[in-house]
Amino acid sequence: xxxxxxxxxxxxxxxxxxxxxxxxxxxxxxxxxxxxxxxxxxxxxxxxxxxxxxxxxxxxxxxxxxxxxxxxxxxxxxxxxxxxxxxxxxxxxxxxxxxxxxxxxxxxxxxxxxxx
Numbered sequence: 458x459x460x461x462x463x464x465x466x467x468x469x470x471x472x473x474x475x476x477x478x479x480x481x482x483x484x485x486x487x488x489x490x491x492x493x494x495x496x497x498x499x500x501x502x503x504x505x506x507x508x509x510x511x512x513x514x515x516x517x518x519x520x521x522x523x524x525x526x527x528x529x530x531x532x533x534x535x536x537x538x539x540x541x542x543x544x545x546x547x548x549x550x551x552x553x554x555x556x557x558x559x560x561x562x563x564x565x566x567x568x569x570x571x572x573x
Contacts, residue, residue, distance in 0.1 A: 500524055502519070502524075503523045503528045503532065506523075506532055507531070507535065510535045510541055514541070515543070516542070516543045517542075517544055518543070519546045522545040
């Protein structure tokens with residue numbers, strides 16, 4: 458269960474005050490922990506990933522990565538600038554079937570593949 462020093466109702470995490478309190482609590486975790494795993498609503502991804510990158514943390518962010526392309530570009534540039542690993546947690550990319558299909562495409566087995 459999530460424990461917060463904030464005075465808002467911990468059950469009602471939808472209201473703004475609860476979200477702000479949650480982000481304040483998670484800020485400490487991101488700064489202090491070596492490899493935080495943080496589950497937050499989608500709008501919280503951008504500020505928390507940015508915070509983690511600014512504190513020298515590598516980041517694997519659950520999808521959707523950000524709420525829009527502009528935010529994604531900012532985070533990618535920040536990670537590149539700081540030489541940190543940043544990736545959306547699209548786990549299917551690492552399944553054995555993904556490599557198998559990639560090998561089929563590269564080998565021409567499937568013909569002339571134009572879009573994947």
